[in-house]
Amino acid sequence: MPKASNPPAKNAIQKKQNTTVLIVILCILLIVIINLLKGYLSQGPKDVSRMRTKGDPNAPVKIVEYIDFQCPACARGVAMLNQYYAAYPKKLYLQMKYFPLDGHQHAQLCARYAECAARQGKFWPFHDLLIARQNDWKGLINADPIFQEIGTAVGLDKLKLEVCLTNDEVKSVILREKENGVALGIQSTPTYFINDQMFVGIKSLESELKTRLGELPSMP
Amino acid sequence: MILRILLGLLFVASGGEKLLFPYQNFLYVIQNYQILPPFAEESAARVMPWIELILGVFLILGLWLEWTLRGVLIMILGFLLIVGQALIRRLPLEECGCFGSRWSFPLPVTFLMDIILWTITAYLRIRIERTAFFSLDRYFSKTNQPL
Numbered sequence: 567m568p569k570a571s572n573p574p575a576k577n578a579i580q581k582k583q584n585t586t587v588l589i590v591i592l593c594i595l596l597i598v599i600i601n602l603l604k605g606y607l608s609q610g611p612k613d614v615s616r617m618r619t620k621g622d623p624n625a626p627v628k629i630v631e632y633i634d635f636q637c638p639a640c641a642r643g644v645a646m647l648n649q650y651y652a653a654y655p656k657k658l659y660l661q662m663k664y665f666p667l668d669g670h671q672h673a674q675l676c677a678r679y680a681e682c683a684a685r686q687g688k689f690w691p692f693h694d695l696l697i698a699r700q701n702d703w704k705g706l707i708n709a710d711p712i713f714q715e716i717g718t719a720v721g722l723d724k725l726k727l728e729v730c731l732t733n734d735e736v737k738s739v740i741l742r743e744k745e746n747g748v749a750l751g752i753q754s755t756p757t758y759f760i761n762d763q764m765f766v767g768i769k770s771l772e773s774e775l776k777t778r779l780g781e782l783p784s785m786p
Numbered sequence: 787m788i789l790r791i792l793l794g795l796l797f798v799a800s801g802g803e804k805l806l807f808p809y810q811n812f813l814y815v816i817q818n819y820q821i822l823p824p825f826a827e828e829s830a831a832r833v834m835p836w837i838e839l840i841l842g843v844f845l846i847l848g849l850w851l852e853w854t855l856r857g858v859l860i861m862i863l864g865f866l867l868i869v870g871q872a873l874i875r876r877l878p879l880e881e882c883g884c885f886g887s888r889w890s891f892p893l894p895v896t897f898l899m900d901i902i903l904w905t906i907t908a909y910l911r912i913r914i915e916r917t918a919f920f921s922l923d924r925y926f927s928k929t930n931q932p933l
Contacts, residue, residue, distance in 0.1 A: 582926040586849060593843055597805045604806070638878075669880075751808040754883075766814035773824070 604751070617684035618662040621651065625659040627760060627778050632665035632747045634755040635676035635696055636704050643756040643768045644697045646775075654779050662693065664740045665747045665755050672709045677740045679713045682730035683722055691720040787919045790845055790910055793858070793903070797842030800885050804835035815883030819872050837861070848921020855911040862904040869897045 629647070633640050651658050664681070666673030676696060683692035695716045703709040717727055730736060747757070751764070758765045760774050804812045813831035816822065822830060841861065844854040865884070872879055873893050881890035891899065910917045918924050 578926050582849075582922070585922065585926075589843060589847065589849065590840060593839055597802070597839070600806060751811065753807055753811040754814060757810075764808050764810045766808075766810040767817055769817045770810065770813065 617687060618689050619660065620690060621659040622656060623659055625657050627654075627657055627775075628659045628661070630661045630663060630759040632663045632743075632752050632755060632757045634665055634667045634670055634673045635680065635693075636670035636673045636700070637667065637755045638700070638704075639768055640756040641697045641700045643758075643771060644694070646768060646772060648694070649782055650775055650779060653783050657779055662689070663747065664743045665752060665757070666740065666744065667755060670704075672703065672706075674740070675709065675713065678731055678736055679717065679727075681736045681739055682727050682733075683717065683720065685730055685736075686722055686726060688720050688722055692716060692722070695720060787848075787917065787921075789906055790848065790851075790917050790921075793906060793910070794842045794845030794847075796903075797838045797845060797858070799842075801835045801838030801840075801842060803885055805839060809835075812883075818877070818879055818883070819868050820875075820877060821868055821871060848918055848923050851918050851921060851923050852911075852914060855907060855914070855917070858907045859904065859911065862900055862907060866897065866900045866904065869893055869900060873897060 631643070631647070633644075647658075647660065651660065664677040666677045680689060680692055680696065683689050696713070699712065699716065703712040706712070718724070750759075752766075754766060756766075756768065756771070758771050758774075760771075760778070763774075765771050765774055809831050812835060813827060816827045816831055837857070838861070841854055841857050844850055845858065869882065879893055882893055882896035883890055884896060
C-alpha cells in the first residue's frame with residue numbers, strides 16, 4: 567500500500583517555516599526602528615570650538631576627530647593626519663573633539679590641559695607635543711609635571727593655566743563633547759567623521775583619505 | 787533548557803549591542819585582529835552581528851535547535867581561532883571587543899570563556915532531547931503528531 571502523505575506533518579512544517587520568517591522579520595524591524603529613533607535623536611557632530619580647528623573651513627574634506635590623548639592609536643592617527651595636512655593643506659579641514667576614555671588614567675587631565683591651551687590659542691602646538699611625548703607620560707602615576715613642562719614649552723601663561731585647570735566650565739565642555747560622541751555611537755578612539763561619515767581607527771582613516779585625496783607624496 | 791536560554795541571551799546581547807551602534811565600531815575591532823582582507827572585514831562587520839542576534843533568538847525560542855546549535859558551535863570555533871591567532875601573534879590588543887564597549891575582556895580571558903561556551907554548546911547539542919524542553923521545536927513536533 568503506497569504511503570499516504572501526512573497533511574498534519576506538512577502543516578506543522580509550514581507553520582514552523584512561517585514562524586521562522588516572522589521572527590527574523592521582527593528582529594530586523596526592531597533593530598531598524600531602534601536605530602532610526604537613535605539617528606533621529608542625534609544628528610552629526612555638533613559645532614566645535616574654533617580654537618580646535620585647523621585649515622580652510624571650505625576645504626573639500628572636513629574631518630572631525632574624537633580623540634583620547636592617551637590612546638596609542640590616536641597618536642598614530644595624528645601622525646598620519648599631520649602628513650596628509652602637510653601634503654594637502656588646502657584640501658583638509660580638521661576639528662578636534664574630546665573623548666577621554668574611562669580606562670586611561672590621564673585622559674581627563676590631558677583633555678583639560680588641551681582645552682586650557684585652546685583657550686590661550688595654543689591648542690595645536692600643545693596637542694602636537696603632547697602626542698609626540700605620549701610614551702614619556704602615559705605610564706606615569708603622576709603625569710602633571712610633564713603636562714606643565716609641555717605647557718611651558720609651547721608658551722602657555724602659567725597663571726591663566728592654573729586658573730583654567732580648576733574651571734568647572736572646562737570640565738563641562740569635555741563632558742559635553744564626550745556625551746555628544748556617545749550619542750553618535752562612538753565606542754572607541756580615534757573616531758573620525760569625514761564629511762559627516764563615521765570611520766573608526768587609522769586603517770579606515772587611511773583608506774578613506776587615500777580615496778578622497780590620493781596617496782601621500784613620497785618624502786624627499 | 788536554562789543553559790540554552792542563557793546562551794541565547796548572551797548571543798542576543800552580543801549581536802544586539804553591535805547592531806545598536808554604528809557598524810564602524812565593530813569594523814575597527816575586526817581590523818585590530820589583522821586576519822581578514824579589507825573587503826571581508828567590511829562584510830563581517832555588517833553581517834556577523836545579525837547572525838549572532840538571530841542565532842541567539844532561535845536558541846531562546848528553541849527553534850531549529852539542531853541547526854542553531856551547529857551554527858553556534860561553528861561560530862564559537864571561529865572566535866577561538868581568531869582570538870587564538872591574536873594571542874599567538876601577540877597582537878597589541880588590550881581587550882577583545884566582543885561585546886562592544888560595554889563588556890570587554892582581555893584576550894586570554896576571552897579565549898577561556900570561548901572554550902567554556904563551546905563545551906556548553908557541545909553538551910547542549912549532545913543532549914538535544916533535554917535541550918529542546920520547552921521549545922518551539924517541541925511545540926511544532928507535537929502539532930505534527932496525527933490525531
